Amino acid sequence: MGICTALLIFLAFGVIMIGFGSEKKTYAAFPDEVYYMDYNVYNLSFSEKNELIKWGFEIFRNTSLHIGPKQKDSTQIFAGNNLACASCHLNGGTKPYGAPLIGVIKRFPQYRGREDKIGTIEERINGCMERSMNGRMMPEDNAEMKALVAYMDWLGRAAPEDGKIEGQGFMKVKIPNRSVNLEHGQLIFEKVCVECHGMDGQGQIVEGEGLYLYPPLWGNDSYNNGAGMTRVITAAEFIKSNMPYGTTYDQPLLTDEEAYDVAGYINQKFRPTKPNREVDFPDLVKKPVSTPYGPYVDSFTEEQHQLGPFQPIMDYYLENHKINKSK
Numbered sequence: 089m090g091i092c093t094a095l096l097i098f099l100a101f102g103v104i105m106i107g108f109g110s111e112k113k114t115y116a117a118f119p120d121e122v123y124y125m126d127y128n129v130y131n132l133s134f135s136e137k138n139e140l141i142k143w144g145f146e147i148f149r150n151t152s153l154h155i156g157p158k159q160k161d162s163t164q165i166f167a168g169n170n171l172a173c174a175s176c177h178l179n180g181g182t183k184p185y186g187a188p189l190i191g192v193i194k195r196f197p198q199y200r201g202r203e204d205k206i207g208t209i210e211e212r213i214n215g216c217m218e219r220s221m222n223g224r225m226m227p228e229d230n231a232e233m234k235a236l237v238a239y240m241d242w243l244g245r246a247a248p249e250d251g252k253i254e255g256q257g258f259m260k261v262k263i264p265n266r267s268v269n270l271e272h273g274q275l276i277f278e279k280v281c282v283e284c285h286g287m288d289g290q291g292q293i294v295e296g297e298g299l300y301l302y303p304p305l306w307g308n309d310s311y312n313n314g315a316g317m318t319r320v321i322t323a324a325e326f327i328k329s330n331m332p333y334g335t336t337y338d339q340p341l342l343t344d345e346e347a348y349d350v351a352g353y354i355n356q357k358f359r360p361t362k363p364n365r366e367v368d369f370p371d372l373v374k375k376p377v378s379t380p381y382g383p384y385v386d387s388f389t390e391e392q393h394q395l396g397p398f399q400p401i402m403d404y405y406l407e408n409h410k411i412n413k414s415k
Contacts, residue, residue, distance in 0.1 A: 119254035119337075122190050122246045127182045129239075137238070144239025145180065147232050148173040150299060151221070155232050158298065164232070168223035168360075169309045170300060173236070176220060176317070178330060181243055184255030185329040185337040191244040193237070194251030201374035209237060219315040222360045258325035259337050260414070261344040268320060268395040273353025276346050280332050281305075289357060302333075306357030314362025319378040321398065321415040323351035352395055355380065376415045377401040 118124060129145045132138040149172055152158045156167035178186030196209040203211075210228040213236060217223045226233050247253055278287070284302035285291050290309075291302040304310045317323050328347040329337040342350070369375040372385035380394040388401050405411045 119184050122253055123182065123184060123188075123255070125246050127180060127243065129242075140235050140238045141242045144235035144237070144242075147235055148177075148180065148239055152299065155226065156221070156223070164230075166217050166223050166226040166232075167221035169221055169311070170298075171221060171303050171309070171311065172300075173216070175300075175303050176216075176326075181240070183330070185257070185259040187258065187326070188253070188256055189240050189243050191247030191251035191253050191256070193241045193244050194247055194249060201371065202368050204370040204374070209240070213237075219362055220311045220317065222310075222312040222362075255337070258322070259329035259340075261321075261324050261328050261347060263321060263324070263396070263398055264345050264348055265399045266397050267392075268352030269349045270353050270356065270395075272346075273349035273351070276342070276350040277353055280342070281350065284333055289354070305354050306359050308360060310359050312360040312362040313381065314365045314368065318355050318359075318380050319376055319415065320348065320352045320355060320380075320394065320396065321376070321378040323355060324348045325415075327351055355394070373405070373409050373411065377405070377413050378415060 129138075129142045132141060147154045151167050151172040151174075152170040155164060157165065157170055159165050174180065176187050177189050181187070181189030193209055196212065197206045198212070199206050200212070200215075202215070208228075210233060213233065214225040217226055244251060277289075281289075285305050289305040290307055291300050291304040293299065294301050311317055317326070324344070324347040327350060328340050328342060328344060329335065331347075332341060335341050365381050366383060369379070372383060375384065377398050378393060378396075380390070382390055382393075384390075384393065386401065386404055388404070392398075392401065402413050405413050
């Protein structure tokens with residue numbers, strides 16, 4: 089099981105499986121056969137390797153207990169908030185279009201524009217530590233880092249050699265050719281999101297455990313403003329196929345426009361500031377159009393990069409830099 093989120097990082101930690109397809113198509117079949125594997129770590133037999141995998145899963149779903157604010161050894165605190173890896177990577181990292189981690193190890197080393205270099209999986213995890221977890225880098229030889237990598241490696245045991253699977257990342261949405269409507273976004277939030285995250289957006293805590301059942305969407309204990317989820321397009325893609333809780337890619341509740349507006353509404357709220365964001369994307373031409381902070385290589389305002397319309401920015405990069413940007 090685990091804790092699942094509902095919206096943006098907006099999730100719930102959990103391991104609820106998506107329904108398999110039937111002739112009536114109540115739910116479509118999984119988009120890739122790898123999703124039919126057994127990903128329950130508790131079915132693993134006892135061995136040193138399997139115990140490391142189980143430990144990685146425990147860190148993955150209860151991050152704050154082991155490498156976050158609830159860790160009593162201050163030298164082992166790397167996550168700065170009480171979110172978990174499971175907050176973005178749903179169902180233990182096995183949900184289609186819920187940022188699944190199946191095969192991710194095989195996709196590294198990997199080039200990333202934010203650093204403008206080839207990076208390792210450990211560097212990618214540390215990117216999450218510094219941004220989504222609003223914390224600091226974890227040494228690559230740290231026992232918890234090795235456990236997380238072991239768990240991810242085990243998830244990808246049936247993935248193809250290149251690690252690419254259908255349903256990786258988030259589901260694409262058609263971005264409206266207009267600015268975010270914040271008033272409409274607030275209406276969607278109050279109609280759909282408050283049941284889990286509350287009117288104040290601060291989520292729900294499991295009584296007696298101090299862990300989030302549904303995490304905060306903004307405020308001091310949420311992801312910082314350097315995280316990928318602060319990009320409206322990225323957040324809208326996540327929301328469309330995963331939120332509210334229980335939504336699946338083949339049975340979305342929100343329209344593209346609703347996901348777009350509520351993503352913009354949430355990301356206009358206060359959250360921690362990521363230090364040194366200005367050094368992100370050394371090659372500014374590669375910066376996603378909905379990155380909410382400068383500098384930019386174009387003349388569009390920071391407000392337009394945050395709230396759109398994004399089509400004019402995309403057109404600019406296509407015309408002037410021959411780059412067809414989608415986020």
